[in-house]
Amino acid sequence: MQMMIGVGIELGQIAKGVQNTPPVVPTSPVSYVASDGWQATHPDPSAFDPTTSDPVIVNRQGFDANGTPTLVTDTLALTTRIRLPYPDQETLTANQIALSDFVYTGDTIEATTNASTVPYPKPIAMWLNHDRERATTATHTLRLAVAHAHARSGRPVAAVKFILSDGTTEVTQTVSAMSSISYAASGLTVPHFSADMDLSTLQQGSLLTVDAVIYPWVGEAFTISVDADSYPSPNLTTLRLLNDRTGDYGTGYAYVDGTTGVDATGAVSADAPTAAATPFATIASAVTAIRAFNAATFGRGNDAGGGIVRLAEGVYGHSAFKTQGSAVDIPLVIEAADPLQRSTTVLTDAGSSKFNGIPPWLELRNITLRKTGSSVVFLDNGANSADGLLVTKGCVWDANATNYYGAWVYRVGRMVQIDCGIGAGGDPRQGNFFSTEAIMVTAIGCERCAGTITYQAAGCSDLPEFNLRDPLGSRPAMEGVFLGWNVFSNGATTNPIVSVSAPIGPRGIAFVGNIIESWGNTTNAAIRLNADSDTNPAQNVVVQHNTVTGERANMLYLDGMLNVTKTAHARFNLFHRFNVKSDVFASQPANSGNWPIRFKVGWSHNATLAGANNSSDFNALSWLGEIPADGEITGFDPLWQDDRSHSGTDTGGGSYTPMPGSPLPKVPLGQAAYATDLLGNPIIAGQSFIGAVTTVG
Structure with missing residues (x-):
């Protein structure tokens, strides 16, 4: 039995005659395809033999590697006679044969009536970028993992067109070759489509919209801004990217050192080494100073976004700094001063709950997040929707041998974890199901860091479980869920x-x-x-x-x-x-x-x-x-x-x-x-x- 899923070819390539001879058009062994798209009527079922039956040649809409519409021909097999339902399961239907794959409502079959009402399957995708990234060079890499029912030739779809827009000018790039990226924390690799996007013609300092059109081998084009979720969402949606290719947006650096820092004399500077010479003692004071610096230097009043707080080696107890850390375009960043010392650059919950303690948008990079209290709230911005955003990149999550508490990471809205691992004290199981609050996890290239409120995950190792749930409270329905590698x-x-x-x-x-x-x-x-x-x-x-x-x-x-x-x-x-x-x-x-x-x-x-x-x-x-x-x-x-x-x-x-x-x-x-x-x-x-x-x- 020869089954479908053959490589698509253009309709004109189905058969070729000699010169000046019309092409031979294949006929079909079935006369009618039912509305369910997989049951077909056979003219002589008593003589049906799946090993010798002619295949069904189906002409379909699809795309080529350039994203250009084309007719695709797939070959479907007739697999078996179909029985009657219970209690007559030992009796065959009069003339119904099962197809090896679906015929869709837009398909055509020579000499066959297609009554299928089955729509073409949509692509399913997941960004490997997080929302509110900052592009600091003339090119920026976008990455999209994709799946589709009619994958073939080593690619899930024929092509992906990436789109960046500043509202006036649009830059696009269509790619068909796949890339792969490996993550240190998990040791796993994710195949995907990627494009190095040229930002030179887009407005400096503008917040770009990141979009894509996915062109399947078989089916209809899928445009994220039209066919996926409205922005923002924990499901597939468009992203926002700050175009700071010239660096004119401005960055205020503040260093924190729990041993030598002094809040009264700490200073923010656009020059990182200068800021390192006058560290603060606490994160909250450093963030307050960044907000004032942004207003005075860059004209961004009441906005700590884009500022970077760097922590010297040491252990820092978390205290609230939500009001000091508000952001307009991109998150405030807190990171280790030395990324190689992330295991000894530690932020703890300090043993007591801090409700509404972090700004709505926050990015933590290359630090250890350690649990010290029992049932305490650690990271919480009070989000009740997907407007909140917590990004952790290259971090270590350490339970410190304490008990599990589902609200340790609490109301943060969207939570994106990239290349994060687990410390010696075990997994604190951040991002877990707790009541109806807004926490919606995307995990990329992490060791175990997904939790039970994971909406999508790619390239993660040692995950204990996944639950696709109905919508509940502030968490919307999981749509177009992507779990890959x-x-x-x-x-x-x-x-x-x-x-x-x-x-x-x-x-x-x-x-x-x-x-x-x-x-x-x-x-x-x-x-x-x-x-x-x-x-x-x-x-x-x-x-x-x-x-x-x-x-x-x-x-x-x-x-x-x-x-x-x-x-x-x-x-x-x-x-x-x-x-x-x-x-x-x-x-x-x-x-x-x-x-x-x-x-x-x-x-x-x-x-x-x-x-x-x-x-x-x-x-x-x-x-x-x-x-x-x-x-x-x-x-x-x-x-x-x-x-x-x-x-x-x-x-x-x-x-x-x-x-x-x-x-x-x-x-x-x-x-x-x-x-x-x-x-x-x-x-x-x-x-x-x-x-x-x-x-x-």
Whole structure:
């Protein structure tokens, strides 16, 4: 059986005749595609044989590497006859055949009526930049991680156009080649699209709008400013970037030294060495002086934004400085005077709660944040929406062997953590679920620093869990969630390690390039994606190049009384066990909304080590599904380098790189969703194994 997902070609390249001979137009083996986009009517089902049936040639709208619209041709296979629902599951329908992937409402098929109402899936993306960055050179690098159901040729989409605007002038750059970036804290690599943007024609000192247009191989263009969230948001939205390419915006430096500093004689200067000679004793005094300096020197009254407070080595107890640190364009920065001494440049909670203690926008860089109190509030700006912004870059979070308290980092609005790690005293689990307050975490390249209010994460190691939640209080719905190139590992939880239990709409969810390792006392599912009596609909679910080891993946069940639509695209994943339950399990004839999962529509080249929890075969009763997808295998030893999950030594922290000779499927030519894995290894089509970490077999 030859399955779809072939490399797109222009319509005129489908077939070529000899000179002066009209091209041969392929006919279709089906006459009608149903409204669900995956069931097709066959003229002679009694003679249907999936191994010899002609494919369905589908013409689709899409884009090329320049972002230019083009017609794309994909080849879909006819996979199996479709049965009747419970209790007649042993009887086949009269003439319905399952397709290997969806036909969308905008597609055309020669000699076939397309009644599909399924829209093209949207791209799912995540910025690797944070909001309110400051560009201090003539070029500034923008980075966007992307996923899409119809990835191919080592790229999730055909191209991305990056856009910078000062409100009058616009600079754009379209890129198709992918880049990768590695993070020291996690040791992981994130493939993405990047562009070095030229700021020379944009107004100096202006706050630029950062936008992008994503051009999928198949589907419609996605413009962030139009199709994503309104600014500001913890979900995908536009960003703001200060254009300070000439340096004329101005920076006031203030140094703080708890040993030699004196608040009465401390001074701010635009020259860092000059400021270092007259340090302050406290952060609050330094920030107050920066605000006055900005007003007097740069004409920015009541604004400490853009100022930089540098801490000498030492331990500093946090005291409130919210009113002193207000900002207009960009955050106030507090950082270690010597970035190499971040482990000994420490800011603590000082043992007592500081409500409303930090400014609305604050960036902390290269310092250790240490917990000393028990149930105390440390960082809190009183935010009740996404207007708040706390950025931590290159920081160390240290629990100092104290107990967990969910409000240690409290109402900060958006919280973006980049390249942060955990100290010797353990993880304080900042950014966790607490009441209905506004804290919404984005984690990039961090060690463990995500918490349970994480909206998106890329390139993070040792994450204990993820929960996609319904909106609550000041936290909006999680839309277009992106989880890519992370390692989740948990040996103690009684909950699923990755849990999704909320409606998933057209913006979708991307789970790409991740490892989930279940070990120790964990007994629940490694991943529960709208399963276990979940009645939420789910669409545009993209699951690619993942390794789920040690425990089961429960995905997109319909095991209750309510029938809803649940669909997903899944390729190149390795599961320990895989379960999907539907009408037969529930004894509910109407429960067919997740049949695309059971019939593996949009699935290929996945592997399941130990089958389903009830079967190692494919049939109407099996939780593995009705049929195997193209390239799918089950029941084997993957030959890991070091299995420390439940199926190995059960100690956690394993290496899930397959050894040469592994029976794992390989990524077919032209079909890889990305060019590299989460360790930066190249994915070589036709040679590399599936999963999150690949080797050449």
